[in-house]
Amino acid sequence: MEFSSKLLENAVNEMSQLPGIGKRTALRLVLHLLRQPEEQTLKLSKALENMRTQIKFCKSCHNISDVDLCEICANPHRNQELICVVEDVKDVMAIENTSSFRGLYHVLGGKISPMDGIGPHDLNVVSLVEKVKSGQVKELIFALSSTMEGDTTNFYIFKQIKDYNVLTSTIARGISVGDELEYADEITLGRSIINRIPFEASLKS
């Protein structure tokens, strides 16, 4: 692609570093910004800069936060003894959107994946184990994705904490609400039969 302006070329190149954004899309986005009032671009550029330079991670749960201890960890109305272990900040947001969990979170920052060179020491595992050791936690809920890497990570953490007095659980795997059985994959369907729940219990949720 030939550009008539270095400034344009530079903006397109930086924009196309983002995942899923190629050169053509980047050009479209940048030309859109040029047609909009100058403030819009300045607000975008400032918001990105502030976000990257000023954002903090909660010192307890490692969630993204503007302060040292995030709103969730600092909330006295939440159950401090129940911790949901998730991979990512996005997972905290997804679970918070359901309004069905009133405990705390622990964000690992990924999952163990030897193929990508990510080992346990690249994740926030130590601080989780410390929390369990200190006796303040009654139950850990593993809410990682149901993949080989997710299972490996669950098992690694489980081994570290199994000698301490803590309950562990994983979120239920089964047929999604609204899904038709014939389109479900075999593993999910099989597991949903093995891990069936009493009918009366299902009426409550």
Next chain:
Amino acid sequence: MEFSSKLLENAVNEMSQLPGIGKRTALRLVLHLLRQPEEQTLKLSKALENMRTQIKFCKSCHNISDVDLCEICANPHRNQELICVVEDVKDVMAIENTSSFRGLYHVLGGKISPMDGIGPHDLNVVSLVEKVKSGQVKELIFALSSTMEGDTTNFYIFKQIKDYNVLTSTIARGISVGDELEYADEITLGRSIINRIPFEASLKS
């Protein structure tokens, strides 16, 4: 969507103002930036800011440029008497990539579209007519998109300049190279038969 950080929320909101980027995609992009070194975000934010505040439009052809007269207009080796009229900066880049045009451009900045409230006075038409009046132009090539709005714009400009001594042409419409006839639309196929060219001429291009 509930955010645990105002800084994050702000960055996601600004990012999702871009066309085709919803809140979820914006969040994915912003979280990606958080995982990358700080320089990447700062370079992106600076590149956007510089682009928007410092970019110029060529005073002759209205193409995007870093200087008052763009590289193409300032190039003495290009044919100054042949002007290709295009809608947009992207079209200049597309034609330049073919390396088959050695004249100058004139960027209208859009096309006449009463539905979108765009009239001739919102476009760079006056400066084009002035160029023709001054006698420096021998031929205008209309290279607008083949839509009702494009045709209207072509015709509007044609009416303004037809009394001056200038050739006008439009780019050829026909079956794309590599396309199969059976999949071509009827209008394109019909026009390509009416506007057929001598076989010997087709061998040269």
